Amino acid sequence: MAHGYPGTFLTLEGPEGAGKTTQVKLLSTKLDAIGIPHLITRDPGGTPLGKQIRRVLLTPGNPVSPMAELLLYSADRAQHVDELIIPALKAGKLVICDRYTDSTVAYQGYGRNLDLELISQLNGMSTQGLKPELTILFDLESEKGLGRLHPGGHDRMEREAIEFHHRVRKGYLELVKKEPERWQVIDASKALSAVQDELKQIICTAFGKRFDLSQL
Ligand code: Z5A
Numbered sequence: 001m002a003h004g005y006p007g008t009f010l011t012l013e014g015p016e017g018a019g020k021t022t023q024v025k026l027l028s029t030k031l032d033a034i035g036i037p038h039l040i041t042r043d044p045g046g047t048p049l050g051k052q053i054r055r056v057l058l059t060p061g062n063p064v065s066p067m068a069e070l071l072l073y074s075a076d077r078a079q080h081v082d083e084l085i086i087p088a089l090k091a092g093k094l095v096i097c098d099r100y101t102d103s104t105v106a107y108q109g110y111g112r113n114l115d116l117e118l119i120s121q122l123n124g125m126s127t128q129g130l131k132p133e134l135t136i137l138f139d140l141e142s143e144k145g146l147g148r149l150h151p152g153g154h155d156r157m158e159r160e161a162i163e164f165h166h167r168v169r170k171g172y173l174e175l176v177k178k179e180p181e182r183w184q185v186i187d188a189s190k191a192l193s194a195v196q197d198e199l200k201q202i203i204c205t206a207f208g209k210r211f212d213l214s215q216l
Helices: 020-033 048-058 065-091 101-111 114-126 141-146 162-178 192-207
Strands: 010-013 039-042 094-098 136-140 183-187
Touching: 010 020, 010 065, 010 101, 010 192, 020 039, 020 094, 020 192, 039 101, 065 094, 065 101, 065 114, 065 192, 094 141, 101 114, 101 162, 136 162, 136 192, 141 183, 183 192
Parallel strands: 010 094, 010 136, 039 094, 136 183
Antiparallel strands: none
């Protein structure tokens, strides 16, 4: 446990419509059923403060400058890590977070072209240095992911131009190349059940010695 807490920290990443939310719900039901102490949460919006920030960030038509956007995602994360994630890790839980710092690198760094070094510093500050042990990328072509959502996208980020979404995907793939030991990549274009099986297999292989996941 590189972070020094007794719990386990897993993050899920990917472009819009990749299926993270769907898979996390299925996983949560299963973890409840087999009695694994866990916290399923998400960035942005994991805390009451985060829910307010999420509304500001995702409401279509809200004028938010790229730097303000970066700081709002970081503020959401600072509260989230302090209020929910670290206490759950201290309690020994399996924490699964739908998006985390890699989203900021992919969307604000690669997508908005903000300085990657500045983002790295902000990510370190907002998380108190807390890094996930494993990150799973649900990789999917931007067009396919957006095609699974409402036509035209329903929130401020989804409505960005397709070039923005291409840069985000490229960003994720570069992050995987830079730190391959932390990442596992799932081909999210596969059928829902195939993605579910692959996700379970990755989690069991990574954490099966810490939690009894034989019934997952
Ligand atoms: N963002 C950022 O810019 N910077 C940051 O630091 C952070 C986030 C943390 C959060 O919104 C937005 O904030 C997000 C990134 C940005 N950009 N946007 N938009 P969110 O939490 O609402 O967004 P999301 O995480 O991308 O959720 P999503 O768009 O709904 O995607 P998803 O959770 O990966 O997919 P899903 O909801 O599970 O599935 C989408 C649809 O596809 C749904 O109808 C499913 O039934 C269907 N689906 C799922 N799996 C499959 C398969 N395998 N085949 C076919 N259809 C499927």
